[in-house]
């Protein structure tokens with residue numbers, strides 16, 4: 001048993017689990033040094049390394065990391081899917097320490113389906129991850145969020161509504177939870193009225209370097225605004241499905257305790273649609 005009863009009850013009640021000090025500072029420093037090295041040597045990297053740069057600005061675009069200009073490191077970016085190419089990342093997100101916990105929460109075999117390295121807060125609006133990557137079987141998806149440095153009120157900390165995973169998922173006109181942008185006003189009416197009914201209030205996580213937060217696929221969460229644009233908030237976010245849900249897709253690679261989906265890197269050179277990789281990959 002990877003979790004005690006208190007942790008299991010907290011997960012049921014709140015829809016997330018906070019593992020304080022789960023990774024040591026030296027383990028985290030190793031990952032931060034890797035990111036520094038990748039930026040420095042990016043021009044030598046192959047097409048598996050794909051990055052979204054100038055996120056949430058008019059300049060937002062997806063490029064090969066090798067083609068990213070140096071100044072793209074000074075604004076919010078998402079370095080996609082390092083788990084595909086880097087053993088150090090796999091060890092941290094699906095290795096012997098974290099995988100048994102994910103297995104227990106998922107009641108299935110955890111399989112990484114994407115990872116994102118952030119250097120700044122995401123400033124992403126409150127959302128459900130099932131907008132983008134619903135699991136074929138409901139609730140068979142979780143995300144882990146690893147603090148690669150301390151979060152503060154000024155560097156865009158993560159925020160979420162504890163208990164929001166109990167709200168019945170909103171179905172867009174397609175019949176699925178995948179986002180339909182034009183229908184967001186109705187979505188917001190629904191979700192905030194449910195939040196009021198349950199009297200839920202948001203929590204902002206001032207995480208410390210090495211903390212790990214795991215959230216349920218139906219936890220309503222987002223990134224707070226970055227009050228001080230010079231402040232970084234390094235983090236590593238990973239989403240997981242279960243192998244049981246994907247018997248045929250992209251033959252998963254087996255790690256010690258879990259798996260990762262050996263899928264192609266995010267496509268570059270399409271009309272840029274950051275929100276629809278799931279549809280492109282599985283649609």
Ligand SMILES: O=C(O)CCC(=O)C(=O)O
Pocket residue numbers: 116118121122123124129143145157158221222223224235237
């Ligand atoms: O780190 C954040 O601010 C939020 C990231 C997130 O919501 C996600 O990647 O699903």
Ligand SMILES: [Fe+2]
Pocket residue numbers: 127128129221
């Ligand atoms: Fe998310």
